[in-house]
Amino acid sequence: MSPLMLVSTLLALNILLSGAELQRFEHGAKVEGSLSLLVVGDWGRRGAYNQSQVARQMGIIGEKLDTDFIISTGDNFYDDGLTGLEDPAFHESFTNIYTAPSLQKQWYNVLGNHDYRGNVEAQLSPVLRGIDSRWFCLRSFIVDTEVAEFFFVDTTPFADKYFHETDHTYDWSGIQPRETYLSTLLKDLDLALKESAAKWKIVVGHHTIKSAGHHGNTVELNTRLLPILQENNVDLYINGHDHCLQHISSSDSPLQFLTSGGGSKAWKGDISWWNPEEMKFYYDGQGFMSLQITQTDVYVVFYDAFGQVLHTWNRTKQLYYEM
Secondary structure (H helix, E strand, C coil), X not given: CCHHHHHHHHHHHCCEECCXXXXXXXXXXXXXXXXXXXXXXXXXXXXXXXXXXXXXXXXXXXXXXXXXXXXXXXXXXXXXXXXXXXXXXXXXXXXXXXXXXXXXXXXXXXXXXXXXXXXXHHHHXXXXXXXXXXXXXXXXXXXXXXXXXXXXXXXXXXXXXXXXXXXXXXXXXXXCXXXXXXXXHHHHHHHHHHHCCCCEEXXXXXXXXXCCCCCCCCHHHHHHCHHHHHHCCCCEEEECCCCCEEEEECCCCCCEEEEECCCCCCCCCCCCCCCCCCEEEEECCCEEXXXXXXXXXXXXXXXXXXXXXXXXXXXXCCCCCCC
């Protein structure tokens, strides 16, 4: 059985419900217990704005790292999501762009605000997985790799501004009443994080918590989500939304904020001042990120659209054995 078929089988057979309501999926690490993945966000532009160039480099780096899966941090299809299951944008922005052999792995996707402007249920539909088996998208869910747990969070409904905009229409089906949806999500995430015995806890969402980019901090996430991440000793928060690559450390916890939103159109020169003690890296161009994880180490690398290494960071944790 091929690795891709094995992952698909695991996804089909190993949907487990934890004590929380978030669905949990198993994706095994390599035999030696290591894990390699790529992270890209804000990409779906039919290859334009260097999306195809970034995709080529992802394929090259993915082969070198023997990538296990890919994470998308949202805004998968510009400008207004998918119109439906037969929207050609799915092929034109995804299937026909990420063609490298190393990218024929599972893609775990979250929704961005631009995705909410279209038919949300289309992106969530298992029909798309039948069209391209790599595609996997739910609102919020957990991927358990044994060496690390990834908690994917639907961040768009947190932002008040989308509910007051008049220039765009958003598909809020499935999340009303809004406050009930958000409260339940936060409660379930908190419980899942508390129950987690993973060595590394990684939360993925579309929107920024801390950012020096165009959008800056998302106030609602700082108020409602960030305290839960800090209380539960989350190691990394990974997001897109700002079209840049960015690493901000936290002065009051080990939590690191990593932005990988350079999958296509970037915002050159759009940066605000940030405390230099916390701002470890900022790049206002296209690119992507890789993660290599073992029981003791996390190694983060940011790449530009030419595959050049821009920034690296690593953290080590000691192994503890019960006597």
